[in-house]
Amino acid sequence: MCAECGADLTVPVDRVALPPSAPAKVGNGLAMPVLMPPRTYAVDPEPSGAPWREWASVTPEEAAA
Known part of the structure; x- marks a missing residue:
C-alpha cells in the first residue's frame, strides 16, 4: 500500500x-x-x-577475521 494515500500498489501475493x-x-x-x-x-x-551491520557493533577481532 502507498504510505501516503493507502492505495493498493500490487495484487495480493503469496510466499x-x-x-x-x-x-x-x-x-x-x-x-x-x-x-x-x-x-x-x-x-x-x-x-x-x-x-x-553497523561498524560500531563490530569488535576489532571480528573485523580482523
Whole structure:
C-alpha cells in the first residue's frame, strides 16, 4: 500500500518455496525463463551481500577475521 494515500500498489501475493533453479546463472540473466507462478514471491534463505551491520557493533577481532 502507498504510505501516503493507502492505495493498493500490487495484487495480493503469496510466499512460496524458492525454486531449485533460482540460483542458476545462465547467460547475462536477461533471457531467463519465468521461474515462478504469477502472484508469488520467494525469499532465498542463504545469506548474501554485505553483513549489514553497523561498524560500531563490530569488535576489532571480528573485523580482523
